Amino acid sequence: MGRAVVGVAVGLAAVACTVAAVAVGRRMRSRGKWKRVVRVLREVEEGCESSVGRLRQVVDAMAVEMHAGLASEGGSKLKMLLTYVHNLPNGTEKGTYYALHLGGTNFRVLRVHLHGQQSSLLEHEVERQPIPQHLMTSTSEDLFDFIASSLKEFIEKEGDGSELSLDRRELGFTFSFPVKQMSVSSGILIKWTKGFSIVDMEGIDVPGCLQEALTRKGLDMKVAALVNDTVGTLALGHYHDSDTVASVVVGTGTNACYLERVDAIIKCQGLLTTSGYMVVNMEWGNFWSSHLPRTSYDIDLDSESPNPNDQGFEKMISGMYLGDIVRRVILRMLLESDIIGPISSKLSMPFILRTPMMSAMHEDDSPDLREVARILKDILEIPEVPLKLRKVVVKVCDVVTRRAARLAAAGIVGILKKIGRDGSGGITGGRRSDMKMKRTVVAVEGGLCSSYTLFREYLHEALNEILGEDIAKHVILKVTEDGSGIGAALLAASHSSYNLDTVQML
Numbered sequence: 001m002g003r004a005v006v007g008v009a010v011g012l013a014a015v016a017c018t019v020a021a022v023a024v025g026r027r028m029r030s031r032g033k034w035k036r037v038v039r040v041l042r043e044v045e046e047g048c049e050s051s052v053g054r055l056r057q058v059v060d061a062m063a064v065e066m067h068a069g070l071a072s073e074g075g076s077k078l079k080m081l082l083t084y085v086h087n088l089p090n091g092t093e094k095g096t097y098y099a100l101h102l103g104g105t106n107f108r109v110l111r112v113h114l115h116g117q118q119s120s121l122l123e124h125e126v127e128r129q130p131i132p133q134h135l136m137t138s139t140s141e142d143l144f145d146f147i148a149s150s151l152k153e154f155i156e157k158e159g160d161g162s163e164l165s166l167d168r169r170e171l172g173f174t175f176s177f178p179v180k181q182m183s184v185s186s187g188i189l190i191k192w193t194k195g196f197s198i199v200d201m202e203g204i205d206v207p208g209c210l211q212e213a214l215t216r217k218g219l220d221m222k223v224a225a226l227v228n229d230t231v232g233t234l235a236l237g238h239y240h241d242s243d244t245v246a247s248v249v250v251g252t253g254t255n256a257c258y259l260e261r262v263d264a265i266i267k268c269q270g271l272l273t274t275s276g277y278m279v280v281n282m283e284w285g286n287f288w289s290s291h292l293p294r295t296s297y298d299i300d301l302d303s304e305s306p307n308p309n310d311q312g313f314e315k316m317i318s319g320m321y322l323g324d325i326v327r328r329v330i331l332r333m334l335l336e337s338d339i340i341g342p343i344s345s346k347l348s349m350p351f352i353l354r355t356p357m358m359s360a361m362h363e364d365d366s367p368d369l370r371e372v373a374r375i376l377k378d379i380l381e382i383p384e385v386p387l388k389l390r391k392v393v394v395k396v397c398d399v400v401t402r403r404a405a406r407l408a409a410a411g412i413v414g415i416l417k418k419i420g421r422d423g424s425g426g427i428t429g430g431r432r433s434d435m436k437m438k439r440t441v442v443a444v445e446g447g448l449c450s451s452y453t454l455f456r457e458y459l460h461e462a463l464n465e466i467l468g469e470d471i472a473k474h475v476i477l478k479v480t481e482d483g484s485g486i487g488a489a490l491l492a493a494s495h496s497s498y499n500l501d502t503v504q505m506l
């Protein structure tokens, strides 16, 4: 009997030991997995490091590349394109004009009424719709027929259009892609960006395609101005505030334009404008510098994109790509750590995690990160993610967005440096003069600036860090909405065929 009791006791002890050993083993394994999660996070943090020192190097590189792009055609990855816009709207424009805006994700039709007096009297109606995915890779005829039909429907809703005489219908066309302009109303597409790829269009006159589609739809309208979205944004910014000298778009794609002295545009000798200035479309999305903090995720994203080696800056900053960088980090984290076991194939699908979803996770302020859990489950099919891991996902979104906003800030300061508005223009003979820093407004537009609060906060923070507070207080970022479209209508008004174009070549 005694022996039997001892035997049972020994048996129980052995079981207890095994259970404990299994538990310890499990804990160790889970600790090992967790360590691997943290290691991936630390690597991303290091790779995306954007100290103020590094940002200042990016500022200098941007200013140097701007000079190079203005000096000769192909002299830099920055195309520094002429826009033939030399007088920005000032509030005296009058009449009713239409605008079409083909951006990266949405298409907009607008009608703008200009009263010719004060900026506050500007009214507009707008209709937005997503661009059908298939049209982005179809034919130019399909794309422009869609645009012309949308405009036609918009006009038909006006009724008989009696308030507008038909022969004065002019429009501004915002085409948010790189275009080599020959005049303010003509230009050829250089290259598609943002996932568009309609091969028959590259090298073709853009307003010509639109004009043909308008004729096919029986619309008698004239394209008075062809503008990049940054140029439209600058035009509206300047209309409201004449201290506006540059504009930046951070939406699906990213870009900037600014007012440059024509004598600084060396690649185009003999250019004369009445104002002595011209708006230059930088196409900064294609900027590249070895100082940019690039990670293996950026390299993979680029090599798998339809335009490898192009738009490097854009791929680190804009809405089309940020969500996908985050997706790639989460994928590697889960694969390398095996922390939640097998993962759904959804996580391997490029662009499945769109930036608005990513910003919703980033800005989730619920204590248990409910929105993060929902998006991981609904979009990426990763159910029941522990809170600790959800926090890591938020951190990844933070790292990627912070880098993007800080790089955009460095780009802005690069422009300010080029035009002598970064506060360093006062240094003469090695001594800082007392020259007064001019109030400088930069119009900003695009989903990341208007709808992503943390992106905007990081942008301001970096601007202050790079410039220092004394200088930064003179630099105002003004967020505009629909500026790219309204600005195109304003430019159509100031470049209407009823006015004289005053750009000349000697």
Ligand code: BGC
Pocket (backbone or CB within 6 Å): 103, 104, 175, 176, 177, 178, 193, 194, 228, 229, 230, 249, 251, 252, 253, 254, 255, 256, 283, 285, 314
């Ligand atoms: C285009 C630019 C455009 C920017 C913002 C870029 O992909 O190349 O022309 O201004 O996106 O929409």
